[in-house]
Structure formats: C-alpha cells, structure tokens
Amino acid sequence: MKKTFIKLTNTIYNCRLFLIAIVWLIVASPVIAQDEKEEKKSDKPERPAFESAWWFDGQTGVLYQKKTLEFVIQHRFGLMNSGNGDLLGIYGPSNIRLGLGYAPTDKLNVGFGYTKNKKILDFYGKYALLRQTRSNSMPISLTYYVNMGIELLDAKNYLNSTDRYNYFHDLILMRRFGKKFSAQVGTSLTHYNAVKWEQQDDESWKTMENDSWGLSVGARYKITSQLILMAGYDHPLTQHAINQPKPSINIGVEIATSSHAFQVFVTNNNRIQPQENFVFNQNDFSKGDWLIGFNITRLWGF
Amino acid sequence: MKTKLNSILTFSAIAVFTLALVAFTAPQDEWVVPAKYKSMENEYAGEDEDEIGEDLFNQHCKSCHGKEGYGDGTKAKELETEMHDLTSAKVQGQTDGELYYKAIIGRDEMPNFEKKIRDDEDRWMVINYLRALAK
Numbered sequence: 535m536k537k538t539f540i541k542l543t544n545t546i547y548n549c550r551l552f553l554i555a556i557v558w559l560i561v562a563s564p565v566i567a568q569d570e571k572e573e574k575k576s577d578k579p580e581r582p583a584f585e586s587a588w589w590f591d592g593q594t595g596v597l598y599q600k601k602t603l604e605f606v607i608q609h610r611f612g613l614m615n616s617g618n619g620d621l622l623g624i625y626g627p628s629n630i631r632l633g634l635g636y637a638p639t640d641k642l643n644v645g646f647g648y649t650k651n652k653k654i655l656d657f658y659g660k661y662a663l664l665r666q667t668r669s670n671s672m673p674i675s676l677t678y679y680v681n682m683g684i685e686l687l688d689a690k691n692y693l694n695s696t697d698r699y700n701y702f703h704d705l706i707l708m709r710r711f712g713k714k715f716s717a718q719v720g721t722s723l724t725h726y727n728a729v730k731w732e733q734q735d736d737e738s739w740k741t742m743e744n745d746s747w748g749l750s751v752g753a754r755y756k757i758t759s760q761l762i763l764m765a766g767y768d769h770p771l772t773q774h775a776i777n778q779p780k781p782s783i784n785i786g787v788e789i790a791t792s793s794h795a796f797q798v799f800v801t802n803n804n805r806i807q808p809q810e811n812f813v814f815n816q817n818d819f820s821k822g823d824w825l826i827g828f829n830i831t832r833l834w835g836f
Numbered sequence: 837m838k839t840k841l842n843s844i845l846t847f848s849a850i851a852v853f854t855l856a857l858v859a860f861t862a863p864q865d866e867w868v869v870p871a872k873y874k875s876m877e878n879e880y881a882g883e884d885e886d887e888i889g890e891d892l893f894n895q896h897c898k899s900c901h902g903k904e905g906y907g908d909g910t911k912a913k914e915l916e917t918e919m920h921d922l923t924s925a926k927v928q929g930q931t932d933g934e935l936y937y938k939a940i941i942g943r944d945e946m947p948n949f950e951k952k953i954r955d956d957e958d959r960w961m962v963i964n965y966l967r968a969l970a971k
Contacts, residue, residue, distance in 0.1 A: 578955070581888065599954055713886035759887075759894035792896045792952065835951030 580666040583675065583708050583716035586795040587635070587643065587660070588829050589752055590766055590784040592808040595677035595708030595718050597643050597662050601836040604635040604645070608806050610827040613817065623825050631806040649806050653686040656807060666709060679704040683807055697728035702809035704750075717753040724748065724809040732776050740775040747771040748812040754788070762788040764797070770812050780818045782811060786827075797829040869937045876933030880960040888958055889965030896949060897939075897962075905969040917945045923970040935963050 584594035588606060598604060612618075612626020620626040633647025633656075641662040648655050658681035666675045685691075685698040692698055701724070708718035724746045731741035752766035766784040786799020802817040802824055817823035884890060894903075900915065902908040907919030920927055927935070940959050942948045953959050 578957075581886070581958075601951075713888075713891075759891040790895060792899070 577667050577669045577671055580668050580675070580710050583666070583710035583718070584754055585762060585788055585790040586797065586829070586831050588795075588797065588831060589718075589764075590786070590797070590799060590801060590827070590829075591803050591806050591811055592720070592750060592766075592768070593660065593677075593679045593704065593706065594752070595662075595675045595706040597641065597660060597677065598635070598637040598833065599835070600637055600640045602637045603834045603836065604633075604637075605832045606631075606633045606635065606647070607830045608633070608647075608827070609829075610801075610804050610806065611825050613804070614824050614826070615822045629804055629806055651805065652810075654683045654807060654810075655686055656681050656683045658682075673709065675706075675708045677706040677708065679706060681807070681809075683809065692728065694728075700724065700726045700809055702807070702812075704808065714756040715753065718751070720748075720750040720752075722748040722750065722808065722812060724812050726809070726813060729813070730777050742774040742777055742813070743772050745772070746774075746779075746809075746813050748808075750808075752784075760790050762790065764788055764799070768803075768808075768811060770815075777814075777816070779811075779813055779815050782815055782817075783819050793833050795829075795831040797831075799827055800824050801827050803827075867938060867943065869934045873933045873937035873941075874931055876931075876936060878932035878936075878960050878963060880957060880964065881932065882964060884961050884964050884968065889961030889963075889968075892953060892958060892962050893965050896952060905966065915945050922966055928967070928970045932960075932963050932967075935966055936960070939963065939966070 582596045584596045587594055587596050587598060587604070588608070591608070608631040610629040612620055612623035612628060614622045616623060616626050618626060629649065629651045631647050631649040633645055635643055635645030635658075637643045643660040644658065646655070646657045658679065660677060660679045662675070662677055664672055664674065664676040666672055679702075681702045683700045683702070685700075687698075689695070702722060703724075704720050704722040706718055706720040708716065710716045726742075726744055726746075729742035729744055731739055733739055748768060748770050750766060750768040752764070754762050754764045756762050764784075764786050768782045768784075770779040770781060780802070782801060782803045784799055784801040784803070786797055786801075789796045789798075802819040803811040803815055804817060804825060805811045805814065817825070893901075898909055899911045900907075900909040900919065901922055902912065905922030907921050909919075912919050922928075930938075936959065938946065939962060940949050940953065949959070953962065
C-alpha cells in the first residue's frame with residue numbers, strides 16, 4: 535500500500551506542471567474572461583458544455599434533463615494496422631456496446647449496458663455535484679460518475695464468482711468557456727477484484743495492481759452549430775509490475791441533430807468501458823495501433 | 837352497356853383525382869393562437885446570446901424550414917403541411933408571442949419543443965433568430 539502511494543505521488547509529481555496548467559485553465563480563466571455584461575446575467579445554470587453525455591469510451595460532465603430516455607450504440611472497429619486487408623479494420627473484429635439510460639432528476643442519470651467483448655454487463659450512475667452558472671458565481675461543473683461492470687463469461691474463466699466484478703469512479707471537472715470551447719479533466723479510480731498475474735523466470739510472481747488511478751483530459755471546439763471537433767487524452771497513473779496499460783488519444787467529430795448525437799473518431803482504445811481501457815489497453819498509438827469508433831445517441835423526452 | 841360502365845369508371849376516377857388534388861392543396865386551417873400567448877412579452881427581444889438561437893434553429897428547425905428559413909429544408913418535401921417562408925411579411929408580421937406559440941407549442945406536423953428546449957430564455961432566442969432571418 536505504502537509502495538503504491540509512493541508511486542502515485544511520484545507520478546503526480548512528474549505531471550505537476552501539466553496538472554497545474556489544467557487547474558489554472560479551468561479555475562482562473564473565468565476571472566480573466568469575466569466582463570461587465572456577465573454581471574447582469576441571472577444565476578441560472580450554464581448551458582451544456584458538451585452536446586452529449588458520452589465522451590469516446592467515457593463520460594462528459596453533462597447530465598441529461600429530467601425525464602430523458604437515452605439509447606446509445608457504441609462501436610469500435612478493428613485495428614487499422616492489423617495487416618488483414620480488412621479496410622482499415624472496418625471488417626475486422628469489432629467491439630459493441632448497447633445501452634439505455636434515464637434521467638429521473640436533473641441532477642441524476644442512471645443506466646445500464648452490455649458489451650460484446652468479455653460480455654460485460656454494466657450499471658452506472660452519474661450525479662451533478664456542482665453546476666457552472668451563467669453569472670460565474672460557480673465557475674465550474676463537478677460531476678461524479680460511478681459504474682459497476684460484471685463479466686458474464688463462462689464460470690471456468692474465474693476462480694471465484696466475485697472475480698467477475700469491477701468498479702470505476704470518476705470525478706469530472708468541466709467548464710464551458712463560451713459558445714465554441716469547453717474542456718474537462720477527470721480523475722478516476724478503478725478497482726478490479728481480479729487482475730493478471732504472471733510467474734517470472736526466477737519463479738516469483740508479479741501481478742497488476744487491483745486499484746488503478748487515471749487522469750483524463752478532453753476538449754471540444756464547435757466549428758458550426760452542428761459540427762464539433764472533439765479530442766481527449768487518457769493517462770493511466772498507476773504503475774503496474776506487469777502489463778503496464780498504454781495511454782490513449784481520441785480525436786473525432788460530433789454531429790448533433792434534434793434528437794441524435796453522432797460521434798465518429800479515431801482512437802487506440804478497443805474497449806468500451808473506461809476502466810477496461812485504463813487498466814488493460816495495450817494498443818500503442820505511437821506504433822500506429824489506431825482504430826475507428828463511433829457512438830450514436832438517441833434521446834427521447836417524457 | 838359496356839360503354840356506359842366505362843363512362844362511369846372514367847368519371848369516378850376523375851372525381852377521385854380532383855378530390856385528392858383539392859385535399860392536398862386546400863389552405864391550412866387557421867392557426868388560432870390563444871390570447872395569453874399572443875400578448876406575451878419577449879423580455880429578451882433583440883438578443884441572441886452566444887448565438888444560441890441560431891444553434892437551436894440549426895439543430896431543430898433547419899431540416900424542414902431550411903437554412904435561411906425559406907421552407908426548403910431537406911425534409912420539407914416529405915411533409916403534407918404547406919411550408920411558409922419564415923422571412924415573409926406574413927410570418928414576420930406576427931407578434932413574438934404568436935411566433936413563440938407556433939414554434940414551441942406546435943401542432944400536427946410542427947412538433948412540440950417544450951421538452952427539447954426547456955429554458956424559456958432559449959426559446960425566445962429562437963424567436964429572435966427568426967426575426968434576424970428576415971434582416
């Protein structure tokens with residue numbers, strides 16, 4: 535435990551400039567950007583910083599309005615560099631998640647989904663802790679996202695039934711900087727009941743950590759009313775003795791219509807649950823392990 | 837006998853065709869706007885903060901009403917309802933409250949947007965953008 539803490543402290547220390555820059559950008563800029571006009575605005579919540587609640591394989595800090603039902607299709611094609619002549623991975627092995635979500639209140643979204651790879655059934659909840667206001671009396675939005683994944687593969691794949699479970703917690707700090715630009719930073723903690731372990735040549739054993747910290751940053755830029763450029767970076771902070779997960783880059787566009795949001799992007803994440811990518815992603819973007827993915831969201835208001 | 841039957845069939849076909857033509861080109865029923873809406877005051881008149889009205893129009897209205905509001909959107913031809921030019925004097929001559937009622941409450945093929953655009957300020961931004969289209 536102490537060793538893990540020291541590793542985590544070192545990682546954060548190494549990233550200190552980056553973290554300071556992000557925090558400064560989010561917290562300090564409203565003070566700089568504030569003008570006289572804003573003082574007249576009412577203290578209503580700021581308009582959504584992102585078009586959709588989904589952000590590649592993760593979440594934005596956006597919550598849907600009360601009584602909104604959401605259906606989401608998430609698809610990841612095969613690797614572009616597989617060498618199988620499968621049209622940039624489009625006809626390669628894919629991963630798919632279908633999900634349903636609902637907003638019982640303006641501050642709470644809940645839902646569930648099922649993913650093809652590892653047959654993961656997930657349940658999630660998302661709660662608005664703080665909301666950015668138009669008057670800037672609250673300069674940021676803070677959202678807590680939690681999910682639980684249950685792998686439904688055959689029992690022979692697990693020593694104990696509890697080995698199927700994993701948990702993901704994410705605290706998302708988000709700010710809408712104006713009509714065109716929004717950004718967010720998330721700190722996550724993943725827990726897997728069972729992780730990989732390997733016997734070494736000297737017959738000792740090395741395992742991955744059960745708890746993994748991660749950092750993710752993302753931003754969007756609105757090119758037109760309906761076309762949005764989006765980019766994100768996920769960095770696993772925890773150092774594992776084996777199978778160190780690779781960071782990921784996601785770049786794409788979002789097209790928003792009256793009831794749909796279409797996100798098409800390139801990424802080096804093949805998995806769809808964020809915890810899977812933070813702990814198991816072995817696709818290295820620097821080696822060209824890119825793939826195409828998309829998310830389609832359909833919303834109904836009741 | 838056969839000639840008489842042919843004449844009846846021809847007459848019936850013409851009658852059905854004429855009726856169908858009349859039905860599709862008949863003017864729409866008058867759209868009565870309740871007095872409450874008619875006299876509604878637009879406290880955000882002239883504003884379009886962060887171009888929200890334009891964004892919402894593009895997101896929700898453009899596909900039928902067209903980018904410039906001429907009623908020539910990609911979905912317009914699929915509708916049975918006659919599309920009006922939003923920049924015309926007939927539309928622009930209505931009060932903000934009347935436009936609000938028709939744009940947000942809707943009827944028949946014109947959807948209701950109360951649940952999609954919940955913030956009253958945002959709704960007025962759409963009306964303001966409709967006004968700006970005519971300028």
